[in-house]
Amino acid sequence: MRWMISAVILTLSISVSKSEDPLKERIEKLINSPEYQQASWGILAVDAVSGKEIYKLNSEKMFAPASTTKLFSCAAALVELGSQHTFETNVYQRGVAFSGILDGDLILVASGDPTMGGRNTPEGKMAFKNNDHTYANAGTLAGELTDTDPLLGLTELAKQIAATGIKEVAGEILIDDRLFDRSSSSGSGPNQVTPITINDNLVDILIAPGDKKGDSAKLTMRPQTDAVQMDAEVMTGxxxxxxxxxxxxxxxxxxxxxxxxxxKSKPKLVVYPVDDPVNYARTLFIECLRKQGVRVVASKFEAKRNNLPAKAGYDNLQKVATFKSLPLSELIKVTLKVSHNLYASTLPLLLAAKKNKTNLTAGLREEGKILSKLGVEISSISFAGGAGGMQADHTTPAATVDLLKAMAKHPESTTYYNCLPVIGVDGTLYDVLKPDSATKGKVRAKTGTLSWHDVMNDRTLLASKALAGDLETKSGKRLFIALFVNNVPLDKGATPSREGKMLAKICEAFYELAP
Incomplete structure (x- = not known):
């Protein structure tokens, strides 16, 4: 009888203990569901003011962070370059102009500007769509175009050159792309990272249905250019x-x-990543010059020579045009909101260039120094690129939260915070909640998705789904959170959007139940 009474008391004690921590109970119910039997979870949430740990699980273990890597690369760029940093792309005249004819060359010196005005709005902002065009070929055909001019920067340069009185260029049109070495993006989308980038190194093709079934579809290429040849055969079904x-x-x-x-459907977007971004930019620049009435003798398809001056030699040449970018804060906004892999992959190279170095290794080493000064334990992170798509990319929830803590105290904290996607509102978090969720607008965080094709089982292995940033609770407290789930085998035909909504449910738990 005594044993039975003790058992009852023990059972009641366990029940009371569970009910005293509803947050833990809610989270563990979510992460221990059958679909995560083979997965690994890492979670850390801390009070932003007191530093008290609200919940942690494997917070010191390394996880593949996917695109939450961009939190680190963007933070380093903001700290080192400053949110008001701008890129100036200059064009120089080599030779003498007489009676409107330049007996020589025009040389555009690439500044590392990743957009060249292609997202600029009249209000002085960079436009973005929640489903960025760089992801248009990902399979869902959900990519969207911004209502901006991808050639704005090149057109502005061409107008300035025409305004100098140059009506003909008898020599070459050259692009000086020596700012940093060409590299590869560490995520999906356009792969080549170059010091000059026009329209994200893409050609956009917008496809609209014909008037009726059986008609040829209507295709529009953006930008309109002879740099590429398109063979299209698309029917209206x-x-x-x-x-x-x-x-x-x-x-x-x-x-x-x-x-x-x-x-009767809405137009769909596909994109073509160009083979040589620098030559693509050159062709587009020549086409812009000709539209402004400047005759170019050189072939627009390929330069016959590339005899660039010494880097210090531009001091002796006449500058004929300059295009100045919007502040870096706008670029960081687009990078974080839509998870732009090409821009994020460019950031370490810009850090290298500031130190007069040219390769990705140097840039990542500089990033490590910056993060270390911020107080991030860099032995807890491993990065081989700026975007999060490399196999070496790993970090811990603790290191990620340490970064968030450090940036909250930094002078660039407001910019950093405002650039993050807002849950239920925009960027990669716009569609993860139910419309009536009370958590809408209460989380600003970077998402991450990394997956591989499991050939043997013809399914997707979700290598990582992640979310990290700021969360405001129902009681008004601010939390720093880092959520990672790695190695989730998805049923055939399933997509990682399920895990995105699962991370949103964990955010809802923190919003409602965090003490």
Whole structure:
């Protein structure tokens, strides 16, 4: 009898203990569901004021962070360059101009500006869409275009050159891309990282249905250019069938598009990553010059020579045009809001360039020094790029929260905070909540997704789904959170959006139940 009474008391004690920590109970119910039997979780949430740990699980273990890596690369860029940093892209005249004819060359010196005005709005901001065009070929065909001019910077340079009185260039049009070495982006989307980037090194193709089933679809290329050749055969299909569009490379600067688009549907976007971004920029620049009435004798397809002056030699040449970018804060905003891999991959190279170095290794070493000075334990992180798509990219929830703590105290804290996606509102967090969720607008955080194709089982292995940033609780407290789940085998046909909504549910738990 005594044993039975003790058992009852013990059971009651356990029940009371569980009910005393509803946050832990809610989170563990979520992360221990059957679909995560083979996965690994790392979670840390701390009070932003007191530093008290609200919840932690494997917070000192390393996880693949996916695109939450961008929190580190963007923080380092803001700290080192400053939110008001701008890029100045100059064009120099080499030779003498007489009677409107330049007997020599025009040389555009790439400044590392990742947008060249291609996202600029009349209000002085950089535009973005929640489904960025760089992800247009990802399979969902959800990519969107901003209502901006991808050639704005080149057009402005061409106008300034025409205004000097130059009507003809008898020599070459050259691009000096020696600011840093060409590199590879560490995420999906356009792969080549170069000191000059026009339209994210992409050609956009917007495909609209014809008037009726069986008609040819209507295709619009942006920017309109002779830099590439397109072979398109897309038909208007039954309005009840899903779109089926495929883009193929047919060799340098040539591609074809095949498939169908449903009748009466909205236009769909596909993109073509250009083979040589620097030559692409050169061709577009020549086309812009010609539109401004400047005759160019050189071929617009390829320069016949590339005899650039010494880097110090520009002091002896006449500057004929300058394009100044919007502040770096706008670039960081787009990078974090839409998880822009190309921009994030460029940031370490810009850090290298500031130190008169040219390679990614030097840039990542500089980033490490900056993070260490901020107070981040860099032995707890491992990065091989700026975007989060490299196999070496790993960090701990604790190191991620340490970064958030450090940036909250830094002079660039407001910029950093305002650049993050807002849950239920914009960027990569716009659609993870139910419309009536009380957590809407209460989380500003960077997301991350990294997946591999499991060939043996013909399914997706979700290598990482992550979220890290600031959360405001129901009681008004501010938390720093870092949530990681690694190695989730997805059922055939399933997408990582399920895990995005799961992380949102954990955010809801913190919002409602955090003490």
């Amino acid at each position: 039954d309005e009840n069938l899903p779109p089926a569009l495929t883009i193929f490379s047919d060799g340098p600067n040539r591609f074809r598009i095949r498939g169908r688009i449903p009748a």
